[in-house]
Amino acid sequence: MNPDRDHGADPSQNSDHASIHDLVQEILDRPADDPRRLELLRTVRDDDAALHELNATAESLYELRARPIAPDLTSQILDAADARRRFLPARVRRWVVRGRLAAAAMLLFALGTLAIVERVAPGVTDFTPRPRTLSSIPAAFQHDATQSAAFVRSGVRQAGKALAPVVEQPGWAEEGTEVPTAWVLEVVGRDGSVYDTVMTFDPDARGEQSLRVFRTRRPEASSLLCIPEAPPVIAEPDTRSLP
Amino acid sequence: MERNAERKLIQGATKGDRACAEALIKAHQQSVYAYLLRLSGRHDVAEDIVQEAFVRVLTNLHRFDFRYRFSTWLFTIARRLYLNAMAKHRPAYDSDIVGGAQGTRDIPETDVFADERQSVCRDALQDALNTLSTEQREIIILFHQQDWSISLIAQHLDMPEGTVKSHLHRGRKRLRTTLESTEPLARMLAGVEA
Numbered sequence: 001m002n003p004d005r006d007h008g009a010d011p012s013q014n015s016d017h018a019s020i021h022d023l024v025q026e027i028l029d030r031p032a033d034d035p036r037r038l039e040l041l042r043t044v045r046d047d048d049a050a051l052h053e054l055n056a057t058a059e060s061l062y063e064l065r066a067r068p069i070a071p072d073l074t075s076q077i078l079d080a081a082d083a084r085r086r087f088l089p090a091r092v093r094r095w096v097v098r099g100r101l102a103a104a105a106m107l108l109f110a111l112g113t114l115a116i117v118e119r120v121a122p123g124v125t126d127f128t129p130r131p132r133t134l135s136s137i138p139a140a141f142q143h144d145a146t147q148s149a150a151f152v153r154s155g156v157r158q159a160g161k162a163l164a165p166v167v168e169q170p171g172w173a174e175e176g177t178e179v180p181t182a183w184v185l186e187v188v189g190r191d192g193s194v195y196d197t198v199m200t201f202d203p204d205a206r207g208e209q210s211l212r213v214f215r216t217r218r219p220e221a222s223s224l225l226c227i228p229e230a231p232p233v234i235a236e237p238d239t240r241s242l243p
Numbered sequence: 244m245e246r247n248a249e250r251k252l253i254q255g256a257t258k259g260d261r262a263c264a265e266a267l268i269k270a271h272q273q274s275v276y277a278y279l280l281r282l283s284g285r286h287d288v289a290e291d292i293v294q295e296a297f298v299r300v301l302t303n304l305h306r307f308d309f310r311y312r313f314s315t316w317l318f319t320i321a322r323r324l325y326l327n328a329m330a331k332h333r334p335a336y337d338s339d340i341v342g343g344a345q346g347t348r349d350i351p352e353t354d355v356f357a358d359e360r361q362s363v364c365r366d367a368l369q370d371a372l373n374t375l376s377t378e379q380r381e382i383i384i385l386f387h388q389q390d391w392s393i394s395l396i397a398q399h400l401d402m403p404e405g406t407v408k409s410h411l412h413r414g415r416k417r418l419r420t421t422l423e424s425t426e427p428l429a430r431m432l433a434g435v436e437a
Contacts, residue, residue, distance in 0.1 A: 021416075025411075025412045025415070028415065029393065029408065029411070031390075031392075053419075056419050056423065057415055057416075057418075057419045060368070060371070060415075060418050060419045060422045060423075061383075061387045061415070061418070063366065063368045064281065064368060064383070064384070064387050064388050065387065065388060067273060067274075067277045067388075068276070068277055068280055070272055070273045070276035070277065070293075071276075071290060072269075072272070073268070073272060073276075073290065073293055073294050073297070074265055074268045074269060074272070076294055077268050077272075077293075077294050077297040077298055077301070078261060078264060078265060078268070078301075080294065080298045081264065081297070081298045081301040081302055082261075084298060084302050085301075085302040086259075087259045087260070087261045087264065088259045092259075093259060
C-alpha cells in the first residue's frame with residue numbers, strides 16, 4: 001500500500017484528508033462517464049486497500065444490474081384499466097363529460113329552484129303528511145268516499161261495457177234464482193247502454209222487489225244482470241224464449 | 244425512451260388510444276418490475292403492484308405533468324403502493340412462497356424460466372438486500388439498478404441529497420459486509436455438496 005495515499009489519495013487539495021472509504025464511495029457515487037470518476041480511479045489504482053474495497057463493493061452490486069425476466073402483464077393491465085376508465089376516443093369522452101356536466105347542472109338548477117320556492121313560500125316544498133285538525137275529518141271523509149265511489153263506478157262501467165253485448169235477449173229469471181250477495185250491478189238496457197250502477201247486498205232481504213234478475217244465454221257470461229222493472233223502460237222481454 | 248416519443252405516447256393514451264397505452268406499458272414494465280422485485284423480494288408482490296401502478300397511471304394520465312419524467316411518476320405510484328402493501332401485510336421474504344405462486348399468469352412457464360424466477364429471490368444478493376433498511380434498500384436499487392441520479396432520488400423520496408448519500412454509503416457498506424460474510428459459508432456448502 002502506498003502510505004502517501006492512506007491520508008489522501010485525491011490529487012486535489014480538498015480531498016487531502018479523505019479516507020479510502022470515502023474515496024471509494026465517491027467513485028461509486030459518480031456515473032461511469034464522469035471525468036472526475038476516471039480521475040479518482042487513477043488515484044486508487046496503486047492503493048491495494050482502496051482497490052480491494054472498490055472491487056468488493058462493485059462485485060456485490062454487479063448482480064443488481066442484471067434485470068430479472070419480467071412477466072408480460074400488458075393485457076391484464078389494459079383490461080383492468082379499461083374496466084376502470086374506458087379507452088374512449090377524445091370526441092366520445094368529451095360527450096360523456098358534457099353529459100355528466102349537464103346532468104350535474106340540471107340537478108343544481110332543480111335544487112336551486114326548490115330553495116328559491118321554499119324561500120318565497122315556506123312549506124310549499126314540504127311533502128310530509130301533516131296532522132289534520134278534527135274539523136277537517138268530515139270533509140276528508142266525504143272526499144275519500146266520493147273518490148272511492150267514482151273509482152267503483154268507473155270499474156263497473158268498464159265491466160258493463162264488456163258485458164253489454166251478451167244481453168241482447170234478456171228474459172225474466174226463474175223465480176228463486178239466487179242473486180249473489182254483495183254484487184255490483186250495472187243497469188243495462190237492451191240496446192246495451194248503461195243506465196246506472198247500483199250495489200246490492202241481498203235484494204230480497206232489502207225488499208228490492210223492482211229488480212228482476214236476468215240470465216244471459218251465453219254460457220261464457222258468468223254474471224247476472226239486474227234490470228229494474230220501472231224506468232228506464234226497456235222492451236218487454238220474452239220469457240218463453242229463455243230456459 | 245426518448246422524451247418526445249414518450250410524450251406522444253402519453254398524449255395518445257390520454258386520448259383513448261389503446262395501442263399507445265400498450266407501448267407505454269411495454270417500455271416501462273420491465274424496469275418497474277425489477278425495482279419492485281428487489282424491493283419486496285417477492286414475485287407475486289412485484290406483479291400485483293406493477294399491475295396496479297400501471298392501472299392507476301393509465302386512468303390518471305390526463306393529470307400527468309409533462310415537466311416531470313413519466314418513469315419518476317410511475318415509480319412514485321409504485322413505491323406508494325408498495326409501502327401501503329407493506330403496512331397492511333408485512334411481506335415474508337420466502338422464496339418457497341414465490342415458487343408456489345406461479346402458474347396462473349399468462350407467461351410461458353418453461354423449466355428454465357421457472358428456475359430463473361425462483362433463483363432471483365434465492366440469491367445471496369436478495370438476502371443481503373433484505374437486511375438493509377427500506378430506505379437503504381430503495382436508494383441502492385434506484386441508484387445502482389435504475390441508474391437514477393442522487394438528486395432525482397432525493398426528489399423522489401423527498402429527502403435531502405446528503406441524507407440520500409448517507410443511506411447509499413451505509414447501505415453499500417452493509418451489503419458488502421453481509422455478502423462477504425455469507426460467501427465463505429456458501430462456498431463451504433458448495434464444496435460439501437460437490
